Amino acid sequence: MTRPISKSLDIPVPDGDSERYSLRMGPQHPATHGVLRVDLELDGETIIECTPQVGYLHRGFEKLAENKTYAQALILTDRLDYIAAMANNIGYCVAVERLLDISVPLRAQYLRTMVGEMSRISSHLLWLATHALDIGAMTVFLYCFREREILLDLFEELCGARLTFSYPRIGGVRQDVTSAFVDELQRFLDIFPAKIEEYETLIDTNRIWLKRTVGVGKVTGEQALSLGLTGACLRGSGVDYDIRKHQPYGAYALVDFEVPLGSDGDIYARYRCRMEEMHQSVRIIQQCIDQLPPGPIVGPDAPDLVMPNKPRARIEASTNIYGTGLIKLIRDRNLYMSGDVYVATEVPKGELGFYFISDGNNRPYRMHIRSPSFIHISALATIAKGELIADLIANIGSLDVVLGESDR
Amino acid sequence: MEQVAIVDRLRAEFPDEILSSYTNQGQTAVIVRPGRIVDILRWLRDTDDLRMNHLRALCGVDNVRRKEPGLSRFEVVYNLYSIPLRHEIRVRAEVGDKDPAIDSVVALWTGADWLERETYDLFGIRFDNHPNLRRVLLPDDWVGHPLCKDYPLKGKEEWAGMTELLEKIKELDQHGFDPEGHAHGQTAPDQEDDL
Numbered sequence: 001m002t003r004p005i006s007k008s009l010d011i012p013v014p015d016g017d018s019e020r021y022s023l024r025m026g027p028q029h030p031a032t033h034g035v036l037r038v039d040l041e042l043d044g045e046t047i048i049e050c051t052p053q054v055g056y057l058h059r060g061f062e063k064l065a066e067n068k069t070y071a072q073a074l075i076l077t078d079r080l081d082y083i084a085a086m087a088n089n090i091g092y093c094v095a096v097e098r099l100l101d102i103s104v105p106l107r108a109q110y111l112r113t114m115v116g117e118m119s120r121i122s123s124h125l126l127w128l129a130t131h132a133l134d135i136g137a138m139t140v141f142l143y144c145f146r147e148r149e150i151l152l153d154l155f156e157e158l159c160g161a162r163l164t165f166s167y168p169r170i171g172g173v174r175q176d177v178t179s180a181f182v183d184e185l186q187r188f189l190d191i192f193p194a195k196i197e198e199y200e201t202l203i204d205t206n207r208i209w210l211k212r213t214v215g216v217g218k219v220t221g222e223q224a225l226s227l228g229l230t231g232a233c234l235r236g237s238g239v240d241y242d243i244r245k246h247q248p249y250g251a252y253a254l255v256d257f258e259v260p261l262g263s264d265g266d267i268y269a270r271y272r273c274r275m276e277e278m279h280q281s282v283r284i285i286q287q288c289i290d291q292l293p294p295g296p297i298v299g300p301d302a303p304d305l306v307m308p309n310k311p312r313a314r315i316e317a318s319t320n321i322y323g324t325g326l327i328k329l330i331r332d333r334n335l336y337m338s339g340d341v342y343v344a345t346e347v348p349k350g351e352l353g354f355y356f357i358s359d360g361n362n363r364p365y366r367m368h369i370r371s372p373s374f375i376h377i378s379a380l381a382t383i384a385k386g387e388l389i390a391d392l393i394a395n396i397g398s399l400d401v402v403l404g405e406s407d408r
Numbered sequence: 409m410e411q412v413a414i415v416d417r418l419r420a421e422f423p424d425e426i427l428s429s430y431t432n433q434g435q436t437a438v439i440v441r442p443g444r445i446v447d448i449l450r451w452l453r454d455t456d457d458l459r460m461n462h463l464r465a466l467c468g469v470d471n472v473r474r475k476e477p478g479l480s481r482f483e484v485v486y487n488l489y490s491i492p493l494r495h496e497i498r499v500r501a502e503v504g505d506k507d508p509a510i511d512s513v514v515a516l517w518t519g520a521d522w523l524e525r526e527t528y529d530l531f532g533i534r535f536d537n538h539p540n541l542r543r544v545l546l547p548d549d550w551v552g553h554p555l556c557k558d559y560p561l562k563g564k565e566e567w568a569g570m571t572e573l574l575e576k577i578k579e580l581d582q583h584g585f586d587p588e589g590h591a592h593g594q595t596a597p598d599q600e601d602d603l
Contacts, residue, residue, distance in 0.1 A: 228519025
């Protein structure tokens with residue numbers, strides 16, 4: 001006796017001419033830039049439902065920071081967005097300085113602005129490299145890493161680290177720049193604009209690149225605001241919001257630069273914004289080098305790193321600043337003013353905000369990190385819905401997310 | 409608009425909702441009751457001369473060890489910014505001591521979705537009318553809410569999923585997948601303290 005196989009195996013029968021199925025992309029996937037998992041509901045190649053899942057890199061920084069002194073918690077910020085650690089450090093320091101009312105000398109402000117922009121270029125280079133690689137342009141990857149290497153060498157020259165810098169300190173920066181560093185940086189600035197044009201010739205006239213980016217992943221300005229997008233993702237949709245202009249910190253109020261804006265809100269517009277931002281960063285760094293004022297690099301009331309010239313509150317000067325001084329600080333209560341502040345800085349990914357509550361102790365009572373990547377990933381569900389699965393890769397790349405920052 | 413002026417407008421519009429206000433380091437905050445939070449934030453967003461269209465941050469706070477008197481144990485903090493008018497304000501909503509809950513603002517900002525999920529995940533604050541309120545950073549079967557002040561830094565117990573995973577690895581090791589026990593099955597005695 002023979003029976004039709006389809007009955008015994010219970011093969012799903014296509015519903016009309018479509019067939020829905022679900023697919024798990026990640027968490028181990030080269031195009032998710034970290035450990036991001038995306039659960040997809042597909043109809044053929046069209047995404048019906050896209051559910052990003054994060055948390056694989058959750059290390060509890062907010063809880064950890066509550067148990068560390070302000071100076072100790074600085075190193076945690078290196079591990080947020082590890083591609084632009086310098087920008088995270090600066091964001092943290094700016095926020096703590098506002099919270100505790102610590103002044104920063106002008107030279108340190110300029111140095112921070114300078115390294116912050118170097119960090120932006122280095123982050124954008126890595127973004128361009130991997131984004132292009134995801135879409136299929138291998139050459140750009142190698143070109144970008146060539147220039148990024150120069151920047152990493154410069155960072156190493158500056159503070160000894162290539163990835164996790166902790167170079168800015170609360171109240172200033174750790175070390176002064178050497179003339180060799182400035183010369184090397186100047187050489188980089190001289191060649192870099194030509195290099196950006198080199199990348200552009202590789203992809204801007206590339207028909208495949210244009211087909212995969214123009215009109216894909218569209219977000220209107222209103223949508224972008226509602227989704228909470230910031231940085232190049234928001235500016236690509238034509239909303240003029242750059243914290244460096246809106247609420248300047250560091251030396252941004254003293255240097256001249258423009259904020260590039262897109263209008264279409266697609267992947268191509270975000271790409272153009274970031275490319276223009278690199279040109280602007282070069283401009284900012286150049287001005288920082290030219291205007292760099294002499295003077296101290298750490299403020300007089302910076303905690304933990306250097307004992308203050310004029311003793312403040314109950315801090316006692318000690319010969320061993322890293323040993324005894326720190327212990328004294330930990331034991332002391334009611335050292336600082338209490339209150340809360342929210343301070344945001346413009347990191348390469350978008351708006352990185354720190355919401356601090358101090359209750360007078362030398363540790364933050366609460367530290368909330370508003371990480372742009374977390375919000376950008378949540379926006380993926382809206383942006384990718386209804387598009388093709390191949391464009392999901394382009395969208396993830398275009399949102400420029402780093403999972404370390406998202407999961408904290 | 410000056411931040412203090414915004415507070416005055418808020419007081420005039422919602423006299424029963426505003427509990428107090430203060431300014432710290434040039435940033436003004438209002439403490440409000442949770443009941444009409446969606447109305448307050450919608451008013452701040454849609455009023456013509458305020459236009460607070462950017463929700464910068466949304467997070468929870470556990471006040472149990474704070475020295476200031478009169479605060480409820482949990483609160484939700486909204487940091488708002490107006491991109492066209494360049495002013496900001498902070499709204500702190502008191503959400504009670506036990507079983508804290510507040511209305512969701514996802515209807516106003518889609519981006520609040522994950523921020524509220526995160527707050528629920530780490531503090532246990534419930535957001536009513538949220539489309540999909542479940543944990544986001546921690547696994548679904550995690551016990552407790554880590555950012556509460558009574559949650560110990562090192563956690564309370566091993567997560568059930570981790571225990572299962574270790575058991576599974578041990579079981580697989582018996583079948584020769586890792587005959588020398590390099591992976592997680594056997595730990596050297598001096599490492600046991602770390603685990």
